[in-house]
Amino acid sequence: MKSVHIQYFAMLKEQAGKGQETLSVTARTLGELYLHLTEERHLSLPLSMIQVAVNDEFSRLDREINEGDRVVFIPPMAGG
Amino acid sequence: MFSLSADAIDPVKSALLLRNEQSGAVVVFEGCVRNRNQGKFVTSLEYQAYEVLAQKDGEKILSEAREKFNIHQAICLHRFGHLLLGETAVWIGVTASHRDEAYKASRHIIDQIKLRLPIWKKEHYRDETPEWVFCKDHSSHVHFNQSDYYQRQSGLVDQAKLDRSRVLVIGAGGLGCPVLTALAQAGVGRIEIADFDRVSLSNLHRQSFYSPEVVGESKSVIAKNRVAELNPFIQVLSHDSRIDIANVGTFISGRDLILDCTDNLDTKYLIHDACFKHRIPLISASVYRHTGQVRSFDPEGDHGCLRCIQTEAPDDSQIGNCNEAGTLGAVVSAIGAIQANEAIEFLQSHRNSTLVETFFMNFSDLATMKVRNFKNRECACCRGEREIEETEYEVSLNDLIPSEVELVDIRNHPDDYLERLQNQTAKKIVVYCHRGIRSKRLVRDQRELGFSQFYSLRGGACSL
Numbered sequence: 313m314k315s316v317h318i319q320y321f322a323m324l325k326e327q328a329g330k331g332q333e334t335l336s337v338t339a340r341t342l343g344e345l346y347l348h349l350t351e352e353r354h355l356s357l358p359l360s361m362i363q364v365a366v367n368d369e370f371s372r373l374d375r376e377i378n379e380g381d382r383v384v385f386i387p388p389m390a391g392g
Numbered sequence: 393m394f395s396l397s398a399d400a401i402d403p404v405k406s407a408l409l410l411r412n413e414q415s416g417a418v419v420v421f422e423g424c425v426r427n428r429n430q431g432k433f434v435t436s437l438e439y440q441a442y443e444v445l446a447q448k449d450g451e452k453i454l455s456e457a458r459e460k461f462n463i464h465q466a467i468c469l470h471r472f473g474h475l476l477l478g479e480t481a482v483w484i485g486v487t488a489s490h491r492d493e494a495y496k497a498s499r500h501i502i503d504q505i506k507l508r509l510p511i512w513k514k515e516h517y518r519d520e521t522p523e524w525v526f527c528k529d530h531s532s533h534v535h536f537n538q539s540d541y542y543q544r545q546s547g548l549v550d551q552a553k554l555d556r557s558r559v560l561v562i563g564a565g566g567l568g569c570p571v572l573t574a575l576a577q578a579g580v581g582r583i584e585i586a587d588f589d590r591v592s593l594s595n596l597h598r599q600s601f602y603s604p605e606v607v608g609e610s611k612s613v614i615a616k617n618r619v620a621e622l623n624p625f626i627q628v629l630s631h632d633s634r635i636d637i638a639n640v641g642t643f644i645s646g647r648d649l650i651l652d653c654t655d656n657l658d659t660k661y662l663i664h665d666a667c668f669k670h671r672i673p674l675i676s677a678s679v680y681r682h683t684g685q686v687r688s689f690d691p692e693g694d695h696g697c698l699r700c701i702q703t704e705a706p707d708d709s710q711i712g713n714c715n716e717a718g719t720l721g722a723v724v725s726a727i728g729a730i731q732a733n734e735a736i737e738f739l740q741s742h743r744n745s746t747l748v749e750t751f752f753m754n755f756s757d758l759a760t761m762k763v764r765n766f767k768n769r770e771c772a773c774c775r776g777e778r779e780i781e782e783t784e785y786e787v788s789l790n791d792l793i794p795s796e797v798e799l800v801d802i803r804n805h806p807d808d809y810l811e812r813l814q815n816q817t818a819k820k821i822v823v824y825c826h827r828g829i830r831s832k833r834l835v836r837d838q839r840e841l842g843f844s845q846f847y848s849l850r851g852g853a854c855s856l
Contacts, residue, residue: 321752321761322683361706369764370750372701384763386752388706389678389685391719392567392655 313338314377316345319384320353328353342366343373346385357387394450396441398473401480406469415464415487417494421502423482425475429525433518439472439481442510446470453504460620461497462606462613463488468501470511490605493617538625542579550740555581555626557739560643562586562635562663563653564615566598566719567677570728571653571735573600576619578736582627583619586643587612588634598721634788635659637780640666649735652676653728658786661705664698665780667691668773673738675746677731679719684727687750687765688734695747696767697774723755785835786850787822797822801853802831814843821845828852 319332328349339345342364349355364371365384377383393409403422410418425437454466469483484501488494516522542551557580561568564587575583589611591602601618602611616630635643635654640662644650650672652663660676667674667689674689689697698705730751737744745751749762772778792799797820800813813821823831823846832848839846849855 321754322680360702360704363701365763368749368762370696370701370766372766372768384761386763387680388657389680389683390655390657390660391679391681392563392565392653392677392724 314379314381316377316380317382318345318349319382321384321386322389323387324355324357324385327355337377340376341373342371342375342377342383345377345383346373349385355385361388362386363388393467394447394454395469396443396446396450396472397469398471401469401471401483403480403483406467406483406485409467410465410485410487412464412487415489415494417486417488417491419486419488419491419494419498421482421484421498422480423502425477425479425481427477429515432515432520434477434515435518436477436516437475437481438514438516438522439470439475440512440514441470441472443472445510449509450505453501453508456504457486457497457501460500460617461488462493462609462617463497466497466501468505470505470509472511489609492603492605541623541625545578549578549736551579553740554579554736557648558582558584558646559649559651559735559739560584560586560647561651561653562643562659563655564599564601564611565589565595565653565655566679566721566724567653567728567731568615569600570725571651571677571732572615572619573622574729574732575651575735576622576626576628578732579623579626580736580739582629584629584631584647585612585615585619586631586633586635587615588632598719598724600721600725635663637662640780641670644670644672647672649739650674651731651735653731657706661698662780664689665773665778668697669776669778669780671776673742675731675734675738677727679724679727681718682720682723682756683752683754684723684730685750685752686727686731686734686746688738688744688746690738690742690747691774691776693747694767695765697771699773699778700766700768700771720755726755727753785832785839785848786828787820787847788850789855792820792822796820797847799824799849801825802834803853810838813846814838814841817845819845820847822847822849824849824852824856826852827854 313336315336317334320328325331337345339348343359346359346362363386366381427434457466463486465487467485471481475481484498486494486498512524514522514524559580561572564585590608591606591611593607596602601615606614610632612630612632616628620628644666650667652660654660668691671691677686734744734746749764752761800823802823803825823834825831828849828851835846835848
């Protein structure tokens with residue numbers, strides 16, 4: 313189990329009903345973590361639409377999770 | 393039409409030149425000989441014109457007015473010779489769809505005529521000797537030069553660099569209005585505006601260039617006129633066109649910077665990919681409800697592109713744009729201002745902070761976040777090797793030939809309609825729903841099943 317701090321952005325924040333939380337997770341990669349959260353937090357967007365930042369840097373979804381990572385899930389925005 | 397004449401101007405006859413069915417506004421200005429000037433009793437006036445030059449200058453003033461304002465006709469008749477009290481010395485007629493532009497154009501024309509036309513006026517008085525008066529003396533035109541205009545930013549920016557810059561702003565909507573305003577005021581020397589859209593009522597609450605009178609008119613044209621009014625020292629051009637795979641290269645080539653102020657992911661990715669292919673810097677901004685983001689891209693730089701982390705573009709049928717998700721003028725204006733600021737920084741130094749980090753802001757609690765951009769060394773898009781593709785799921789109403797398509801409203805149909813359409817291969821099937829979002833999803837599914845005849849109507853029933 314690794315402890316990660318998760319932040320939700322824009323419409324994901326609305327769906328999760330919270331802006332952030334700290335969780336102990338078994339997921340190996342960021343992508344796995346997101347899939348786990350789509351069920352736990354009822355997130356509607358498929359993995360292919362999400363951008364993820366770890367410790368303030370954009371990252372690929374296959375990156376492995378480390379203890380204490382700060383993870384932000386960011387949906388695409390298209391308004392203008 | 394500009395005409396100089398020694399014959400009396402007949403206002404009634406002249407007004408007949410102006411009637412037409414497309415013009416909701418007809419503004420006529422008449423300048424007449426009055427009986428007093430600066431305390432003296434005037435009895436008559438004598439105009440002398442340098443005819444060849446006056447004719448040329450007059451035509452030029454009218455064509456500038458047609459360029460500058462959104463008007464249909466601009467006519468000016470000017471007298472020379474000896475005029476008695478009450479006679480019409482100058483007659484200006486302007487027609488436009490709406491009164492605002494007509495009034496402004498009329499005022500502009502008379503001011504310019506007073507200022508520029510080589511016509512001299514001699515006043516005859518009751519008790520005194522006649523005098524030549526200069527039209528320029530009567531002008532209320534404000535004269536100022538470039539250094540007056542930029543005075544308060546003189547220590548902050550390299551004005552000459554901005555003046556040499558050529559930018560293209562794609563989208564003159566919620567982001568485009570504040571971006572264009574800030575770039576014009578900062579003195580970006582050449583600004584082009586591309587937008588295919590017409591002004592709609594639902595735009596007005598957040599798009600500051602547009603007022604109810606111009607609903608239905610071309611955004612790029614109105615925006616150009618507004619921007620040109622702000623700063624007389626820059627060049628502003630408008631393109632009333634949609635950016636697509638065929639024209640994007642031409643639009644962006646030769647520009648120093650592209651500003652993406654569009655509102656859908658398909659276009660955003662098209663612009664993004666084209667900028668990397670043609671090696672043109674780009675600044676892109678987006679909003680979603682109370683949140684916004686700004687990121688800059690420099691194909692010659694070292695901070696990656698959107699495809700570095702996600703090779704395939706996401707599909708915006710599952711997220712909100714302004715139509716569905718809602719948006720607020722204060723939020724888009726603030727994000728647009730940040731986008732413009734990044735552009736002004738970049739144009740001077742080829743650097744800015746959003747090249748390195750994407751900026752996010754949540755306006756409901758004013759929280760900001762910066763995320764370091766990621767570069768994948770293997771990314772084909774960054775190297776300019778990725779071919780630009782367009783998701784050809786959508787078609788516009790204007791592109792359709794009625795005899796070659798079957799238009800289907802998917803909101804109201806029998807159960808077996810899909811099967812029937814799958815077997816109908818003689819015509820293009822153009823499906824639509826309210827906004828064209830569900831229909832686009834349906835088209836994507838059908839294409840994946842191998843039915844290539846399906847298209848979705850861009851904008852949905854709202855565009856019909």
